[in-house]
Amino acid sequence: MILNLLSFFVGSTLLVLISIILMNHKKDKNLNIFFLLIMATAGVQRFLNGLEVFELFESFANPLQRNLFFTFFIPPLYYLFFHNLIFKNTSSKRIVLHFTIPILIAILSSIFNPNLVILKAIFLLYSSAYIVFTGLLIREKLFQNKNYKELIHFQSIKNWTLIIFAFSFLIYFLANYIFLNYSNEEGQNVLINFYNITSLIWLFIIGYILKNPVILYGEQLLLEKINTSTKEEIEVWRNKKKGDSEKDDLEVEKKVKGKEEEMIFAIKKSEHELLQNFTDLPSLKQLAFKIDYPQSHLKYIFKYYTYCTFGEYQNILKVKYAMKLIQSGYLDTHTIDSLAIKCLFTNRSTFYKNFKKQTGFSPTEYQIDTSSN
Structure with a gap:
């Protein structure tokens, strides 16, 4: 029974x-x-x-x-x-x-x-x-x-x-x-x-x-629910496409249509792997080769589905890696100059400027804020 x-x-x-x-x-x-x-x-x-x-x-x-x-x-x-x-x-x-x-x-x-x-x-x-x-x-x-x-x-x-x-x-x-x-x-x-x-x-x-x-x-x-209920520390991806495609992008749009989420997921997956072993930043061509999508498709995604250009995205990756290191206590035993070099910035000044722009904090302020939380 x-x-x-x-x-x-x-x-x-x-x-x-x-x-x-x-x-x-x-x-x-x-x-x-x-x-x-x-x-x-x-x-x-x-x-x-x-x-x-x-x-x-x-x-x-x-x-x-x-x-x-x-x-x-x-x-x-x-x-x-x-x-x-x-x-x-x-x-x-x-x-x-x-x-x-x-x-x-x-x-x-x-x-x-x-x-x-x-x-x-x-x-x-x-x-x-x-x-x-x-x-x-x-x-x-x-x-x-x-x-x-x-x-x-x-x-x-x-x-x-x-x-x-x-x-x-x-x-x-x-x-x-x-x-x-x-x-x-x-x-x-x-x-x-x-x-x-x-x-x-x-x-x-x-x-x-x-x-x-x-x-x-x-x-x-599910992705829509996640995007509306969670927020990245540094906002990169849009919930919806930015306006209508320009005339020059209409052909690429036809090829990309239906693959947008798949491509964004592939980029995020690549980003996650990169932040585990941050030794070099891929160019747009290298990223396209790695995730196996045409370079023109990636240009379209970054143009209409992000808040930044690809060059700005590369700087965001550097800042994200810096945030990860600071959260793990890197500045407890290293200098900010050392952190800047490790995150692939050319000098302390450029690092400081980009970090402040993306997080709203200086590296030291972010360290204090992270420690207090």
């Missing part, structure tokens, strides 16, 4: 989460529709099962327990989810190809009416092929050498990818175990046990989703 309640709760929660995700992802091009379909399948299965088990509606019979052919659609759903997550999009041809296979299986089964043993063998081979292909896809794309842009993307999805793959492997194992033990006489009880056991796994996935709001709200909406 407790597991049945848990299964019904998980199914209902998944359906609620789907509605939340859909409401918040209206403008998000990165919405992975396949994960929503996976959630919808699991949610509907458990919700309908709960209606039948607890007899919430008189004479209600769960249609998904009378026909197991829908299970052949689950393996391609998971594969397409991973493909879309890794490549950020999936072609219509690929989608049609992968869903044609289970449709053909269903049609051929209805024509030739194979016995249950043959169906079990087909499902075992079919689902095993998908789990192997998925594993190879993840291994190839997540664990091989890649350029900086791909590295940023794969680092951001790595944990989620591995968690869902481990989850899908457990589902694969349990589904085949359940299917191999399935019989027409005990079919309903076997499926109820499957829903109950896998609901424990889904409970973990629900917890992970709730702890990672980017899944619920979408990257775009």
Whole structure:
């Protein structure tokens, strides 16, 4: 009874989460529709099962327990989810190809009416092929050498990818175990046990989703929330684009459109790494090469999405590094001249002028303010 309640709760929660995700992802091009379909399948299965088990509606019979052919659609759903997550999009041809296979299986089964043993063998081979292909896809794309842009993307999805793959492997194992033990006489009880056991796994996935709001709200909406609720010590990035593009920038605008957040994230990632090992400042050309975007695209981003020119941004990086060193107690044992040199300023005067401009404090005043806080 407790597991049945848990299964019904998980199914209902998944359906609620789907509605939340859909409401918040209206403008998000990165919405992975396949994960929503996976959630919808699991949610509907458990919700309908709960209606039948607890007899919430008189004479209600769960249609998904009378026909197991829908299970052949689950393996391609998971594969397409991973493909879309890794490549950020999936072609219509690929989608049609992968869903044609289970449709053909269903049609051929209805024509030739194979016995249950043959169906079990087909499902075992079919689902095993998908789990192997998925594993190879993840291994190839997540664990091989890649350029900086791909590295940023794969680092951001790595944990989620591995968690869902481990989850899908457990589902694969349990589904085949359940299917191999399935019989027409005990079919309903076997499926109820499957829903109950896998609901424990889904409970973990629900917890992970709730702890990672980017899944619920979408990257775009979450970034907007973060930008409006937090403020950088030195304000660099605009919440919205600065006015309309000039005539000379219209061609670049077409190429950059839809990639703005991705590019800003890549620049911030590069900045974070630079501040960990501040030995040299990259030029615009070097930064473009590192994050694997055309130089003209970076010029556009700095022109319309920052409060500074690229040259000013370089000075801001120097000041940010100086702030980091002061916060760590650098001036307790070193001079301001030493700090200026370490932050790549040519002299104390230039350092002092830029530091005061960006922070509103002199280095000494900032040290005192930091210590008092």
